[in-house]
Amino acid sequence: MKILVCVTSVPDTTTKIAFTDNNTKLNKAGVTFITGPYDDYALARAVELKEKTGATITVLNVGEADAEPVIRKCLAIGADDAIRVNAEPTDAYFVSEQIAAIAKEANYDLILMGRESIDFNGGQVHGIVGEMLGIPSISPVMLLDIDGDTAKITREIEGGKESLEAKLPLVLGCQEPIAEWKIPNMRGIMTARTKPLKVVEPAGTDKLTTVASYELPAPRGAVKMIPADEAEKLIQLLHTEAKVI
């Protein structure tokens, strides 16, 4: 089985977001970039499937050279090789085009990625890739088992979950608890240095959506503290002042 795991390089979840260049660019100063947390789950499940079935794992990132530490970490965790499409990951359609172009060449059985990136939160790439390749896409996937050429999947739905089956090949957007996150060990870090990382140029140039500028939310006003022995006052304030109940 051949698995393609698509990963994003995103600001650490504790990052305080700020913009620069007249609010047209993320201020990267002091920001640590990490593998998208949902992508980490996708990679972790791929590694488990590799251990169980002898699958091969290729990691794919659409990004510029500064994403390579994130790619190397994925190799250290257990991916066999990596591809970086040398382009700024702008809109979901463009990123999907790159993934679909790579996937068409190599006939992967499974294309795994996070349910969404934690920067743009679109949650769209897996579905667009599925449509471009003419194969099913499912998200957000919480459990995944492979039995021959059939995938058994549990996905989250609003207020519950759904059990599904589909034939490979598939594109899946993953989330917890599909697998335990993997932390690279020293041996993995050492071997990752010698694993192949191929850099290719982008396949298409469709940028159907561009970002003109960014903005931070307006700060909230000061908190109104209510003494614990007068807690019931809160309900009156929510009713008469905030008018939300």
Add this chain to the structure above:
Amino acid sequence: MSVLIFAELDEGKIKKSAQEAIFYGAKVAQMLGTSATAIVIGQASDDELASAGRFGATNVLHASDAKLTEPNGMAYATVVAQAAQQEGSKVIVLAKSSLGDAMTARLAGKLKAGLAANVVELPELSNGFRVKSSIYTGKAFAYNDLKADVKILAIKKNTITPEETEASAAVKAFSPTLNDADFSISVKSTDKSSGDILLPEADLVVSAGRGLKGPENWGIVEDLAKALHAATACSKPVSDLDWRPHSEHVGQTGLKISPNLYIACGISGAIQHLAGVNSSKVIVVINKDPDAPFFKSADYGIVGDVFDILPRLTKAVQAL
């Protein structure tokens, strides 16, 4: 060239988030000088379908094929794409949801559309087509220029407040052409809580964290939620410990919600939790630790023991 809005059903009723999408789509149609058509898929009464008019839809296309009774992102995307082609729609609007995500993406692929997800305001049309969306899990906004011929807007829930009228929409049957590939994913079972208020749709949310000390203590959270007609939610550690299901986890890697009222009980307020709830209109924090960081992001706060405070709040709500 009407604006097409996908109106999602839940047990035969147009969901609240779909009402918001219809209202939003109708406003966009007004701005573009055209009409708004809703597409509804699945079983619903004629009265329910016509009620889309209350939120601004002029027409409703109803696809009621028996094969479409269960939500199916791939098949539903095919239906909406065909409806868009029939109507000549260049703008498609839907609510961001689990089903909406699956459909938006397949639709964008089919129609080579520009799309914006988590849209929070009406578009600016003076210089192209620009929409504001929530990004970085609510920590920022982006102004997106949609350049493709077809534009898809997935509206963030609870950010648009619909105004209702007495109008009624004209309902027409819609018969899409479906093929086997649209049904290549088979649903084996569905496990969905019934009768509860769906968390992503809820106006009011009562949420709790490790301060509740164990799942056996959730009764006081549920009592307050029941009194308020609110949904319940939880922090990540609580769902990781299996005290509550993952579908209740709100935060960076869980659900992102934007209710009118979010009451956080025994949650310290890590930045990852805040990211999932910071677009709530009013935030209340109850925590016995006066230094809990969540107080800095709250509108109202009580320093106190949740086991003492919550039952008293429930009684106060019941007395309203």
